[in-house]
Amino acid sequence: MLRACASCPVKFTDFFTAARGPIIERTRSLHRMHGTRKMNTLAHPLDPADATLTGMLSHFTLLEPVFDAMPDVVFFVKDAEARYALVNRTLASRCGYKDKTALLGKTAEDVFPRRFGRIYTAQDIAIINVGNQMVDQLELHLYPGRQPGWCLTCKQPLRDTAGRVVGLAGISRDLKADEGSHPAYSRLATVVQYIQDNYVQPLNLKQLAAMADMSVAQLERYFHKVFHLTPRQVLLKTRLDAATALLVSHDKVTDVAALCGYTDHSAFTRQFKATVGITPTEYRMLLHGTTHS
Numbered sequence: 001m002l003r004a005c006a007s008c009p010v011k012f013t014d015f016f017t018a019a020r021g022p023i024i025e026r027t028r029s030l031h032r033m034h035g036t037r038k039m040n041t042l043a044h045p046l047d048p049a050d051a052t053l054t055g056m057l058s059h060f061t062l063l064e065p066v067f068d069a070m071p072d073v074v075f076f077v078k079d080a081e082a083r084y085a086l087v088n089r090t091l092a093s094r095c096g097y098k099d100k101t102a103l104l105g106k107t108a109e110d111v112f113p114r115r116f117g118r119i120y121t122a123q124d125i126a127i128i129n130v131g132n133q134m135v136d137q138l139e140l141h142l143y144p145g146r147q148p149g150w151c152l153t154c155k156q157p158l159r160d161t162a163g164r165v166v167g168l169a170g171i172s173r174d175l176k177a178d179e180g181s182h183p184a185y186s187r188l189a190t191v192v193q194y195i196q197d198n199y200v201q202p203l204n205l206k207q208l209a210a211m212a213d214m215s216v217a218q219l220e221r222y223f224h225k226v227f228h229l230t231p232r233q234v235l236l237k238t239r240l241d242a243a244t245a246l247l248v249s250h251d252k253v254t255d256v257a258a259l260c261g262y263t264d265h266s267a268f269t270r271q272f273k274a275t276v277g278i279t280p281t282e283y284r285m286l287l288h289g290t291t292h293s
Contacts, residue, residue: 051160053079053167060086060169074151074172077158082107082124085167119244122286124155126278128165131157137275138229138237139172151175152228175228184222187212191219192227192234199238200261205231240275243268247284256280 067075067088108120257268
């Protein structure tokens with residue numbers, strides 16, 4: 001969900017809580033290798049020189065070994081034009097690049113499949129223009145030559161000392177659901193597939209629980225344990241995935257709302273804005289490049 005952020009320059013310690021566990025462990029080893037004085041500069045407010053994008057990149061670069069060591073985490077920094085300024089090895093390899101620097105200067109639309117790339121770039125532009133942060137946004141990622149996979153994405157606008165957004169930093173963490181580690185996965189996967197095939201219909205938790213041979217409480221508990229989501233969140237994501245695709249080609253928001261299972265287009269608009277951060281109409285304008293800063 002997109003949330004309003006403070007007008008002061010971002011503190012790096014706030015942003016990195018999005019993946020604190022693995023990062024803390026790797027950062028501790030970097031402390032041992034390089035000493036704590038240099039690494040601890042990340043915990044202090046930025047001075048004017050460091051509050052430029054170039055200054056911020058110098059701080060983020062210190063943590064490149066941390067993010068390169070996490071194969072299930074995508075990390076990136078983008079400039080005010082939504083172009084990559086820093087990426088980790090995972091993002092580069094998933095996009096089919098052997099060299100990380102090959103992504104620099106490109107937008108998500110340049111490196112991802114068209115359907116997803118346009119959405120990611122529009123999302124970036126909205127965050128940069130509006131100045132909101134995005135916290136644990138459920139997303140379906142599709143990389144060239146890779147199976148689709150769910151992830152939770154956090155994006156943070158980066159501000160200078162005057163409060164102007166000069167770029168953004170982001171983390172996408174894979175949502176893993178390993179069948180060997182989670183015995184209930186196969187039953188839950190059947191439920192997820194049913195939701196994705198029937199998202200236009202109202203969600204009936206009792207029916208879904210019966211499909212998985214579970215109680216409603218068990219279904220919700222296992223969904224959260226395996227997917228880190230509730231059944232309703234999966235339904236919401238499925239509907240919004242369909243909506244973002246339909247908004248590219250459909251003129252009427254009311255038509256998109258009906259096709260995505262909403263009988264009240266006003267409710268659809270409220271839900272879309274609460275989750276994405278902008279209205280369906282504004283989102284479509286961003287996709288077609290008709291908005292202004």
